[in-house]
Each structure stands twice: as structure tokens, then as C-alpha cells.
Amino acid sequence: MTQTTVDAPAKDRARIPARTLRTDRWWSYPLTTFIVFTAWVIYATVRSMMGSSFWVEKYHYLTPFYSPCVSKACPADAADFGRFVPDHLPFFIPYALISLPFLLGFRLTCYYYRKAYYRSFWLTPSACAVPDKSPVRKTPGRYSGETRFPLILQNAHRYFWVIAALISIVNTWDAINAFHGEDGGFGIGLGTIILWVNVILLWGYTLSCHSCRHVMGGRLKSFSKHPVRYWLWTQISRLNTRHGQFALITLGTLALTDAYVALVAHGSFSDLRLFN
Numbered sequence: 001m002t003q004t005t006v007d008a009p010a011k012d013r014a015r016i017p018a019r020t021l022r023t024d025r026w027w028s029y030p031l032t033t034f035i036v037f038t039a040w041v042i043y044a045t046v047r048s049m050m051g052s053s054f055w056v057e058k059y060h061y062l063t064p065f066y067s068p069c070v071s072k073a074c075p076a077d078a079a080d081f082g083r084f085v086p087d088h089l090p091f092f093i094p095y096a097l098i099s100l101p102f103l104l105g106f107r108l109t110c111y112y113y114r115k116a117y118y119r120s121f122w123l124t125p126s127a128c129a130v131p132d133k134s135p136v137r138k139t140p141g142r143y144s145g146e147t148r149f150p151l152i153l154q155n156a157h158r159y160f161w162v163i164a165a166l167i168s169i170v171n172t173w174d175a176i177n178a179f180h181g182e183d184g185g186f187g188i189g190l191g192t193i194i195l196w197v198n199v200i201l202l203w204g205y206t207l208s209c210h211s212c213r214h215v216m217g218g219r220l221k222s223f224s225k226h227p228v229r230y231w232l233w234t235q236i237s238r239l240n241t242r243h244g245q246f247a248l249i250t251l252g253t254l255a256l257t258d259a260y261v262a263l264v265a266h267g268s269f270s271d272l273r274l275f276n
């Protein structure tokens, strides 16, 4: 029996006039993903470039879209990592310019997001048993997957992971700072809780990464000789089964956290205070 592969020339495939024989709603996943991702990217781009409503002085709430805040335009208390970037840069340079490009690279090269945007934006393919739209994939011999430039750059994911882990530490520091009361002492508000929920889920996303799993237990010939790494690998493997959920949920918590900080900073409503 002849086996048909993705790269097989069209003449080797069964000749079916219909575009696909699938009758279920296979298009709902790529369409929903396209709408959600597009809306998120527009929101995140606008917010990162606004240059306002990113910091609540009274409670030390800093939105993750501006962390670490390293522009000379950042308030002193929001800039724990220094203010070394001039404040007269073009509007499209965000205040958190040392973290956002790496976080973007981290998400763009994530296995989960690759699957999502290959299906939803590039339509290569949109779903199983639905033909590709890409002219490259349709041309026999031209498709090289992720083995050549530019898609071989997806292999940089493991390096983006290291930087993303460092940025998660910065986000954790921001959440610790959010235990700030009106009188300058200890305090807790709804914003503190939102920042903590967001950072815990960000850690869930970062630690459940496939690269993290490989760092913990990859290239080991004998688990019994490395019990600590084996234990870590086991825990990360459990988290890893939920990586796609963490990827999606953290998109939501990032936007919600930013929106909450922005509305409180703007004065649209007051923070709900639980203590001081």
C-alpha cells in the first residue's frame, strides 16, 4: 500500500473535487483564535505605547506591560531596576523596551502559539484533512518545515525561555511591591490579589514550557542517578500537560491585570481595599 505524506506531490493524492470532506465545524478553532489573538495584539500594542495609566502611586501597582519600567519618564518608585532609557524616544518605543521584545519572542516561538498561528493566520493547514492555503506548502519540494531559515529561528525558544524566567522574577517583585498601604506601610487591595494571580499563572506558563522540562530532565541517561532532577522533571511534566491552557489563560490575566491597573491609575474607580 502506498503511504501518502504531507509533502507528497499532488498527483499522488486521491483526487477529491471538494476542498475537504469534513462536515463538522473545523473552522471554529482557527476563526476564534484569529479573533482573540488579533484583539489581544491590538490591545497590548495600544497599551504599551500609551505611556500613561500604568502605575498607581498610592498602592504601588505596576502593570506587567510596563515592567520593568526603565524609561526616565517612569516614576521613581516604579523604576526599581533603574531609569536608563531617555524619555524622548518615539512613541512606539515602550517604557518596558528591555522586556517586551523578549516576551513577544517567547510567545511567538512557543509550541502552543506556533500551532495556533500556523492554523489561524497562515492556514497551513487550518485543520486536519483541510488542505493548506500556503503557496509554499502547495509546491512540491519547497516546504522545509522548521529546518531552514526563517522558521529554523523557532529553535531560539529555549533562549527566550531563560529570559522569560528572569522577567517572571521581575513580575514577582512587582507583586511583592503591591503589598503597599496608603500610609506607606503594609497593605492589600484587590489590585494586589490580581497582580498575584497573574504572576502565579505566568509562572505556571513559564515552568510548564517544553524547554523548561528539557532543562530539568533532558539528556539524562539515568534518572536514578539524578533524583532531584528526576523529581523536578516529573513535576514539570505534570504542569506541561496543561501548557496550552496556561498559554491562553495568561493572555487573559495579562490583559485583565493591565486593564485594572489602568482604570485605577486613571481614576475611573478606586481600588477595593482589604487592609490599609
Ligand code: FES
Binding pocket: 106, 109, 110, 111, 112, 113, 157, 161, 205, 206, 208, 209, 210, 211, 243
Ligand atoms: Fe510554550 Fe515553551 S513551549 S512557552
